[in-house]
Amino acid sequence: MYDNHGFDSWAPEYDADVSRSDREGEFPFAGYQAVLDKIVDAVLAAGGKRVLDIGFGTGKLACALYETGVEIWGQDYSDQMRRLAGERMPHAHLFGGNFAQGLAQPLLEQRYDAIVSTYALHHLSHEDKLTFLRSLLPLLKDGGAIYVGDISFETAEQMELCRSGAEDWDEEESYFTYEEMKEQFPASDYVPVSYCGGVLIIRQS
Ligand SMILES: C[S@@+](CC[C@H](N)C(=O)[O-])C[C@H]1O[C@@H](n2cnc3c(N)ncnc32)[C@H](O)[C@@H]1O
Numbered sequence: 001m002y003d004n005h006g007f008d009s010w011a012p013e014y015d016a017d018v019s020r021s022d023r024e025g026e027f028p029f030a031g032y033q034a035v036l037d038k039i040v041d042a043v044l045a046a047g048g049k050r051v052l053d054i055g056f057g058t059g060k061l062a063c064a065l066y067e068t069g070v071e072i073w074g075q076d077y078s079d080q081m082r083r084l085a086g087e088r089m090p091h092a093h094l095f096g097g098n099f100a101q102g103l104a105q106p107l108l109e110q111r112y113d114a115i116v117s118t119y120a121l122h123h124l125s126h127e128d129k130l131t132f133l134r135s136l137l138p139l140l141k142d143g144g145a146i147y148v149g150d151i152s153f154e155t156a157e158q159m160e161l162c163r164s165g166a167e168d169w170d171e172e173e174s175y176f177t178y179e180e181m182k183e184q185f186p187a188s189d190y191v192p193v194s195y196c197g198g199v200l201i202i203r204q205s
Contacts, residue, residue, distance in 0.1 A: 002123075004077040004098075007057075011080035015058050027166035028151045031194025032119070035149035038191055038199050039116055040064045042147060048113035052139065054099055055120025059085030059092070061149075062116075066092060073112070075104055076120075099132065100124060111141045118149035122173045129174065130184055137204055146202040151175045154192055162196050176200070 002010065010017070021029035043051060043065060053062040053074040058081055062072045072092035076082050082094050095104035100123075115136050121129050136146055153159040156177050163169050178190035178200065187205035192198040 004079070007076075007078035008080040011058065011078060011084055014081070015060065025194070027162065027168055027196050028170075029119075029197075031197040034193045035197050035199055036061045036064070036118060038193065039118065039147045039149050042145075042199075042201070043070070043114045043116065044068060046113065046143075046145070048144075050110065050112050050141075052107060052110070052112045052115045052136075054103075054115065054117040054136075055123075056085050056094070057081050057118075057120070059088045061118050062092065063088045073107055073110055075099055075107055100128065102135075108139070110139070111144075112139055113141055113144050115139060115144070115146045116149070117147075119151070121148055122150055122175050124174065126174050126176070126180075129176065133185070133202060137202070140204055142204075144204070146200075148200040148202070149193075149197070150200070151196050152190075152198050152200065153177045153196070154190060154198075155179050158195075166196070 018029045018032055022032040039061060048070055050071040051065055056062050056074040056076050062074060066072045066089045072089055075095045075097055077096055077098045082096060086094055095107060097104045124132060152175055159177055181200055182188055185202045187203040189201045190198055
């Protein structure tokens with residue numbers, strides 16, 4: 001499990017490492033680019049103009065939106081990730097701070113067409129993830145949605161199958177299944193992308 005300093009150290013190599021893992025179909029990043037692309041396409045198709053990215057990392061996802069004119073707001077506790085993302089998106093509103101302790105005040109003062117988060121929320125426990133996701137719903141504009149792209153599975157059975165074959169499975173991280181998320185968020189959908197990743201879409205009910 002990384003802390004903010006761990007992500008600082010990883011930042012310079014992060015994009016190359018993740019692309020290689022995705023290309024080779026390795027756990028946990030098999031399907032990474034397709035996950036990001038699905039979210040970008042969905043946000044743009046819905047006409048998103050202002051987006052909050054939680055745990056934006058080097059800004060790869062947010063930058064694809066930023067380049068089309070979308071206003072980007074975000075929070076990430078790694079100084080080095082924020083520096084790289086800031087170079088890609090000089091006019092984005094990027095804040096530090098641990099999202100386990102909540103969002104920076106300026107982020108709470110906006111309303112968003114979409115809230116996105118990729119490969120970051122598995123650092124929260126299952127219960128904390130539910131609480132955090134619920135706290136985001138009031139920040140959406142009418143008709144907005146939350147998109148969580150992450151290591152995830154449709155069923156517990158599929159998760160167990162992946163766990164048994166994955167060398168890099170991290171027991172300290174918390175991955176979700178759609179069968180458990182659907183109970184908590186009835187107005188949701190799940191788009192599976194690879195054997196270990198997909199996109200959860202939560203709408204206001
Ligand atoms: C695996 S990277 C994912 C980055 C990017 N979203 C992507 O899809 O490539 C996780 C990111 O979340 C950030 N992060 C993890 N836990 C966090 C926390 N509790 N508070 C703020 N940022 C966090 C890390 O600094 C890192 O940039």
